Amino acid sequence: MDEILDDIDxxxxxxxxxxxxxxxxxxxxxxxxxxxxxxxxxxxxxAGSVSGGCVEGAVVGEALELLGGRRGPGITTFGxxxxxAFAVGLTCGGTIHLFxxxxxx
Amino acid sequence: MSAESNRxxxxxxxxxxxxxRAEEPVALATIIDGPDAGAKLLVQPGEAALGTxxxxxxxxxxxxxxxxxxxxxxxxxxxxxxxxxxxxxDLSVFVECHAxxxxxxxxxxxxxxxxLASQAKLLGxxxxxxxxxxxxxxxxxxxxxxxxxxxxxxxLLDRIGDDxxxxxxxxxxxxxxxxxxxxxxxxxxxxxxxxxAMGSRTTHEKRTERLREAGVTDEDLERVMAPIxxxxxxxxxxxxxxxxxxxxxxxxxxxxAPRLRDGEGRIH
Numbered sequence: 001m002d003e004i005l006d007d008i009d010x011x012x013x014x015x016x017x018x019x020x021x022x023x024x025x026x027x028x029x030x031x032x033x034x035x036x037x038x039x040x041x042x043x044x045x046x047a048g049s050v051s052g053g054c055v056e057g058a059v060v061g062e063a064l065e066l067l068g069g070r071r072g073p074g075i076t077t078f079g080x081x082x083x084x085a086f087a088v089g090l091t092c093g094g095t096i097h098l099f100x101x102x103x104x105x
Numbered sequence: 106m107s108a109e110s111n112r113x114x115x116x117x118x119x120x121x122x123x124x125x126r127a128e129e130p131v132a133l134a135t136i137i138d139g140p141d142a143g144a145k146l147l148v149q150p151g152e153a154a155l156g157t158x159x160x161x162x163x164x165x166x167x168x169x170x171x172x173x174x175x176x177x178x179x180x181x182x183x184x185x186x187x188x189x190x191x192x193x194x195d196l197s198v199f200v201e202c203h204a205x206x207x208x209x210x211x212x213x214x215x216x217x218x219x220x221l222a223s224q225a226k227l228l229g230x231x232x233x234x235x236x237x238x239x240x241x242x243x244x245x246x247x248x249x250x251x252x253x254x255x256x257x258x259x260x261l262l263d264r265i266g267d268d269x270x271x272x273x274x275x276x277x278x279x280x281x282x283x284x285x286x287x288x289x290x291x292x293x294x295x296x297x298x299x300x301x302a303m304g305s306r307t308t309h310e311k312r313t314e315r316l317r318e319a320g321v322t323d324e325d326l327e328r329v330m331a332p333i334x335x336x337x338x339x340x341x342x343x344x345x346x347x348x349x350x351x352x353x354x355x356x357x358x359x360x361x362a363p364r365l366r367d368g369e370g371r372i373h
Binding site for chain 2: 029
């Protein structure tokens with residue numbers, strides 16, 4: 001979280017809405033521990049990371065869906081241990097659960 | 106519920122952000138599934154909680170658990186009943202903990218100290234270097250240290266010993282009994298998680314005699330990692346620093362530190 005605070009300050013000062021995705025749980029190998037966070041603003045600019053780079057693109061998509069009102073706050077899971085529903089996999093074979101919500105609190 | 110905890114949702118992020126920047130311990134609990142997904146409670150030691158998870162009993166239980174997790178430095182999902190009941194699975198709450206930085210106290214302002222202080226900074230430690238000799242213990246020689254203290258080890262430990270905990274480390278690098286012994290004797294009564302002392306096996310044998318004379322028991326001696334570090338064949342100050350911090354990590358995780366290639370199972 002620490003490394004994304006400055007970017008969030010800047011975006012909020014510019015009147016941008018911001019979504020935050022945080023790693024809340026990992027199964028198997030995962031590159032980042034619970035608490036790792038990534039922030040995305042309305043223009044799709046990104047701060048921080050939640051994996052070694054494998055799922056960041058998909059997380060931006062979820063964040064923009066949320067800011068666009070097309071999904072609510074909730075858990076998003078990436079990994080290929082569950083089923084084919086997850087198009088994006090982690091190269092390490094693990095599964096990460098992210099919580100995505102808008103920074104309006 | 107106190108007035109503070111009723112301030113509503115506005116301002117939780119600001120309080121969270123400010124605490125992280127000020128390096129004050131802070132935990133943020135968030136309901137991550139169900140109709141109240143996104144509800145938040147901000148918990149700091151000695152302060153009224155901010156926000157609510159939607160139920161006063163749930164808030165109380167989660168605040169208590171969050172303080173414990175903060176002490177141990179763990180962030181994870183916990184499950185509760187609607188009113189905070191244990192062993193129920195109605196609610197999933199993610200508690201994100203920002204514990205204060207771990208503290209490494211290095212006794213002895215020697216060459217190895219410089220490398221160890223840099224390595225510890227890389228790992229996120231707050232680093233204090235202490236030596237009684239003021240010509241050696243200078244900020245100019247250890248610019249990477251957060252604090253350089255000219256004092257006797259036992260006197261520094263009298264002042265800060267109560268604040269040392271399981272995530273902290275004391276490394277004794279002086280090689281000189283007159284500093285080593287008071288440093289180790291002073292560190293033993295603290296809750297510090299790692300206590301290591303540098304020196305060859307011969308040095309350590311002699312030091313052990315002095316420690317016994319000072320009243321240190323066999324049980325206490327078990328706590329002292331000496332000779333300090335893992336057996337990776339390190340020789341330079343920089344290599345030795347790697348072996349020391351690797352030993353600290355392995356002590357926290359309870360691993361024996363063999364090669365990953367030679368083992369099986371999970372790597373984290």
